[in-house]
Amino acid sequence: MLLFFRPASVIRLPNGDSYGHPFDPTRVTQISWHPRAFLYRNFLTDKECDHLIKVAKDKLEKSMVADVKSGKSVESKVRTSSGMFLKKAQDDVVAGIESRISVWTFLPVENGEAMQILHYENGQKYEPHWDYFHDKINQAVGGHRIATVLMYLSNVEKGGETVFPHSEIKESQPKAEEDWSECAKKGYAVKPKKGDALLFFSLHPNATIDPLSLHGSCPVIEGEKWSATKWIHVRSFSHRRSRKQGCWDENANCAAWAVRGECDKNPLYMVGSADAPGNCRKSCKVC
Template identity: 70%
Template sequence: MKRSASSLVFDPTHVTQLSWTPRVFLYKGFLSDEECDHFVKLAKGKLEKSMVADNESGESVESEVRTSSGMFLSKRQDEIVANVEDRLSAWTFLPEENGESMQILHYENGQKYEPHFDYFHDQANLQLGGHRIATVLMYLSNVEKGGETIFPMWKGATTQLKDDSWSECAKQGYAVKPRKGDALLFFNLHHNATTDPSSLHGSCPVIEGEKWSATRWIHVRSFDKSFNRKTGCVDENEHCTKWAKAGECEKNPTYMVGSEADHGYCRKSCKACSS
């Protein structure tokens, strides 16, 4: 796929450092309106209830902690997706191959994601490129009220003043309002690669309107080369059978089965091998 000359260009004057504890940066206007609308269009009709990773097994499970719906794009599935992925790599200075496929999320009235960490507590997920060193949240729509990204353990020198345009949830820490086209980058690890508890974050309930966002998780190592890629009808992770029974073949087909752009690691358990 041919890269656009502008796909690797970003304007550092649009980036603001919001916090050092945790390290959080806001890029105003990272995505164009056309890119935002394209991502939403790709997701509509393909959304499923969002899952969370179980801290012990690493399996994806349903939880009231996270009440949004979402879906995963395939890496580089079209020119717009590929250009955004390239631009993310240029901005974060982290290799594109270290990133997961982007997840598109949709929050309706009252839906939320309780504060959580993006680094892992289980060994199964740590095999897949190690910890998520950084997270980028890209806002694909404006929200009339609510839907803020909240950092409850933020340690700033001064208090963030908030008027009645903020939700009560957003007043419980440092918060960022979702604005269409903006991107929020924060780091889940310290400079020495240890986990940063101050990176605890959540999505406040939507009060008025709806919220669309795209998430890109970036690992410390290549996510594309987490395992030696084998040929034939094989599983490449000891948890494939368990994940398949939990429905991951349908919920996360890009990882489990693979696509034209991505290698599938659980083809045998998903019964996706060609005859």
């Protein structure tokens, strides 16, 4: 006897209504297999987008990149945006988004880094790069980044596309002259649309790196661009250490951030609260 089941089109999350709309797989489109990339229309509600921007707006600092040799955070002309990190499960909105990401990617919440909010103004960009690591220092904590979820928090009048220069289907994507920037025409591109989310994998299913995952953020030509990035590792990214072990930093960039004043500018992430310790307590000299 054959049994037929009608698949559910919506997956309910715990307390999902307080976080926004539930996860709906019918809104997901596979846009590429090499690299593996998927687009989720209206992954975030307008209220969620506006909330993330509001929380981050007065805490932005110049974006940094990881040095390929030392693994340390350094300034670079290839990345000209500004940004800041939220704390994991910082509030109900952030916790809800993180839960939804876990359901979509089938990767545990604890494998994710803290969410980064980015702001691009006119002419600002991020040159093509890979999200997997080239240094052993960053790989030591959670392993390689296996996946990236890039959430668009605003519309962009012109430019600001996410582009995959090595995508195997870049030649098949039609691009009208007036609709795309010159940067976007150099690969397969995704236009930023408020609420949409782009998921792409930096590793193959066998956990080897995927060079085709090279991607960049095209320069903003008109307007401004807000986005939120969630990097997810192959292993847990949380340091489960006993308080008896004393002070520690959860991120290799903590010392550099502390020098730049982040302990005061972003205390919830750096120092923490009475309920949960921060990620950079040692560099902030609070323990």
